[in-house]
Amino acid sequence: MLVNQLRSEVNKILENARTGKLIGASLDAKVYLHAENPDTVSKLKELASATNDADALHRLFITSQVEILPSLSEETTSGVSYAGKFSDPRTGEIWIGVTRADGMKCERCWVYTKDVGSFGDHPTLCSRCHGVIDLQPQASPAAAAVA
Template identity: 40%
Template sequence: AEDAFQAIPWEEAGGAQSVFEAGFAATEAEWAAGAGDEGNALWNSVAALRDEVNKLMESARGEKVIGASLEARVCLHATDAAGAARLAAACAEEGEGNGVDELRYALLVSGVEMCADADAVRAECPAFVAEAEVDGLGVVTLGVTNAHGCKCERCWTYSTTVGQSERHPTLCSRCEPVVPEDLVYVPIAELEAASA
C-alpha cells in the first residue's frame, strides 16, 4: 500500500507523507444515520432469527435432508403481529420485490414462507421445527425443509422458474435477464460429459 501511495502523481490533500497518515474517507451522513430505530430493530430481529434458522439447518444437514443452505426453504410464524408483518414484507414472492432486501438473502436460503399459524409451519416442515423467543417477533415457530424447484446454475438457488426460459433453460428468472442473449450458456452436465 505504501509503494502505491508514494507513486500517486498528485499531492495528497492534507499533506500526508504516508498512506498510514492519510486517514479514511469521510462517512456520508445518511450512511451514519443507519436504518433508524425501527429498521435497526428489524435487522437485530433478523440476525437473531438467522441464528435460530442456522441451528435448525444444521440439524437438517446432519440428517442429510439438505446439504448447502441454498437447498433449504424456511417456514415461519411469529406471534407478534407487527413483527410478523415486517417479516412478511421482506418475504417477496419470486420475481417480485427489489431483489435485494429479501429475507431469503439474509437467511441464505432459497425461499422463506410466512405461515398463518404454528400448525401450518409444522405441516409444511414436519421433520425440522423449532420455537424460539426473538426480540421484536415474539415466539417464532420456524421450520426447515427442501426448497421448491430446480437449482439455477448461475446463482445456485433453487427456483420453480428454472427451465421456463427458452434462451437459458438452466437459469432462474432472476439470472436469465442479466445473461447476454448472444452468450451460449452450456449446462454443467454437458461440460462434465464432454470432459469425461
C-alpha cells in the same frame, strides 16, 4: 426486529437439517416462519417480499425460499421435519421450520425456483439469472476474430 438473532436460530435448524442429510447446502432449503405478534408478522412479510433483492429474507438467510405461515396447523407443518423457535420480548415467539426448497436448481446462482426450465434459450437458469444473461452485451464477430 432482531434479524441477526433470528438468522442465528435459522442457521442452527439448517445445520440440523444438514446433519440429518435433508439438505447439503443452505441454498437447498426453504425456511418457514410463523409468529403470533401482528407487528412481527408484518415485519417478516415486509422482509420476505423486499423489492431490494439483497434485503429479502431468503438472501439474508442464504436459502432459496422463505414462506411466512399464517397458522401452525397440522396441514401447514406436516412436511416440516426440522423445526425450532426463536423468542424475544420485542418480537414474541417465532416458529421456524426447514424443508427442501421447491423447484429446480439454477445452474448460475444455485437457488432453487419453480421457473428454472421455463426459458428455451437458457433452460437451466432462473428468471433472475435469465434477465442478467439477456443484459450481457454480445461480442461482435469482428471483435472475436481479433482476440
